[in-house]
Structure formats: structure tokens, C-alpha cells
Amino acid sequence: MTKTLAVSGITRSFRGVKALVGVDLTVTSGAVLGLIGPNGAGKSTLVNIISGYDRPDTGTVTMDGVDVTRTDARTKARNGLARTFQHGHTYHGLSVRENIEVAALGTGRRRAEARRRATELMERLGIADRANQLAAALPHGTERRLGVARALAIEPRYLLLDEPAAGLNEGEIGEFGDVVRSIAAEGTGVLLIDHNIRLIMAVCDTIHVVVQGKSFLEGTPETVQRSEALAEAYLGRSGRAHDAA
Numbered sequence: 604m605t606k607t608l609a610v611s612g613i614t615r616s617f618r619g620v621k622a623l624v625g626v627d628l629t630v631t632s633g634a635v636l637g638l639i640g641p642n643g644a645g646k647s648t649l650v651n652i653i654s655g656y657d658r659p660d661t662g663t664v665t666m667d668g669v670d671v672t673r674t675d676a677r678t679k680a681r682n683g684l685a686r687t688f689q690h691g692h693t694y695h696g697l698s699v700r701e702n703i704e705v706a707a708l709g710t711g712r713r714r715a716e717a718r719r720r721a722t723e724l725m726e727r728l729g730i731a732d733r734a735n736q737l738a739a740a741l742p743h744g745t746e747r748r749l750g751v752a753r754a755l756a757i758e759p760r761y762l763l764l765d766e767p768a769a770g771l772n773e774g775e776i777g778e779f780g781d782v783v784r785s786i787a788a789e790g791t792g793v794l795l796i797d798h799n800i801r802l803i804m805a806v807c808d809t810i811h812v813v814v815q816g817k818s819f820l821e822g823t824p825e826t827v828q829r830s831e832a833l834a835e836a837y838l839g840r841s842g843r844a845h846d847a848a
């Protein structure tokens with residue numbers, strides 16, 4: 604049976620503001636699902652709910668068939684669900700290497716093993732030259748890649764990436780896209796949120812579009828790019844999806 608992280612009928616309001624009004628999507632092991640939508644569409648709220656940092660008003664989240672809707676973030680992480688954040692969540696007083704080691708140690712690895720894993724992940728994310736720098740001193744794009752390395756340190760079965768490519772230049776985005784593909788190739792299910800439509804089109808197997816808190820459209824990159832309904836709803840005019848980047 605294919606392993607999945609599935610979200611069904613999720614709603615969430617904040618003091619009258621309806622952030623999510625009905626989202627259904629499925630992240631499949633070994634595949635990359637892109638999640639796109641205009642600012643304020645509810646993407647980060649959904650990631651918070653899936654990862655256990657928030658609870659939905661209604662709806663369910665299941666991980667490999669187990670209901671984890673109300674499971675806390677720490678337990679979900681221990682069970683193989685990792686996420687990155689748009690802001691912070693690195694230890695500013697620790698070096699790049701230490702930040703990754705701490706994440707690996709948190710899942711019960713021994714020190715030498717955590718150190719090996721950190722070395723490997725710094726190489727993989729292209730941040731090895733920053734190993735001894737304090738996280739506080741990192742440029743934005745490097746801090747995002749450190750966030751991805753920390754998430755990978757727990758060897759997740761599912762990985763939620765919330766705008767991981769912000770602050771990267773075009774060349775770095777290409778390399779980062781290769782990293783995302785390689786993560787999926789190892790069997791991890793990836794949910795990728797990013798405003799860089801070129802990255803989304805290049806790495807996603809399927810793209811899910813949310814508009815005003817609602818699942819709006821899902822399809823292959825080609826289908827989504829050609830969708831006139833998307834152009835209307837997403838851009839508010841006739842046009843192609845990649846204009847939105």
C-alpha cells in the first residue's frame with residue numbers, strides 16, 4: 604500500500620477570519636506535492652496544522668493511516684514528520700554544525716553519529732563552508748537551507764517545506780531543486796510551498812492550489828500552468844500561472 608500523509612476537510616478560523624474553509628490533499632511517499640496560492644490563502648496555517656503547531660476546527664490529518672489530527676508537534680516529529688519555518692527556529696547562539704547536530708541528537712542519535720549526519724547534510728545543502736558560523740550571522744537564504752538540514756536530520760518520512768527557497772539566487776534555486784528531488788527519490792513524501800513558480804514547476808510531481816482557504820485545483824505542473832480557471836482566480840485576470848512568481 605502506498606504510504607501517505609493525508610489531509611481531509613480541514614477548516615480553521617481565527618477570531619472570525621476564515622483561514623481555511625475546506626482543504627483536502629495527500630502527500631505521497633517518494634513524491635513532491637507543491638502547494639501554491641496567493642498571499643493569505645492559508646498555506647502556512649495548513650502547514651502549522653499538519654505539523655501539530657496548530658489544531659483545525661474540523662477535519663482530519665492521517666499519517667500512514669493513523670489519525671494524528673490532535674497529536675502534538677514533538678510526537679509527530681518523533682514519528683517522522685519534519686517541517687521548516689519561514690522565520691527563525693534555528694538556535695542563533697549555536698553554529699551551523701551544532702544546530703544540525705542538536706536536531707539529530709533530539710531523535711536519540713549518539714554524538715558521533717549526529718556529527719556524521721551534520722557533515723553529510725551541510726555538504727548536501729551547500730552550507731559546509733559556514734559550518735562554524737553562528738546561525739545568528741547567516742544570510743537569509745543560508746538560514747533557510749540550515750532549516751532544511753535540521754529538518755532532514757531527523758530522517759523524516761514526510762517533510763513540509765515552507766518557502767525554503769526565499770533568499771536564494773537563481774543558481775542556488777536550481778541546486779536546491781535538485782536536493783528536493785533527491786529527498787523524494789529516497790522515499791520521503793515532500794510538501795513544498797514556494798512563491799517561486801519556476802521552482803514549483805521544475806520539482807513537483809503534482810501541484811495543489813488553494814485560494815481563499817479552499818482547495819481549488821490539483822494537477823500536474825503542465826495542467827496547472829495551462830488552467831484558465833487558475834489564471835482567473837489566482838491572478839484575478841487572464842494570464843499564465845508563472846506570471847505569479
Ligand SMILES: Nc1ncnc2c1ncn2[C@@H]1O[C@H](COP(=O)(O)OP(=O)(O)OP(=O)(O)O)[C@@H](O)[C@H]1O
Nearest residue numbers: 617620621622640641642643644645646647648649
Ligand atoms: N494566528 C493567527 N491569528 C489570526 N489570523 C491568522 C493567524 N494565522 C493566520 N491568520 C490569517 O489566516 C489567513 C491565512 O494566512 P496564512 O499565513 O496561512 O496564509 P499563506 O497562504 O501562508 O500566506 P503567505 O503566502 O503570505 O505566507 C490570513 O488572513 C491570515 O491573516
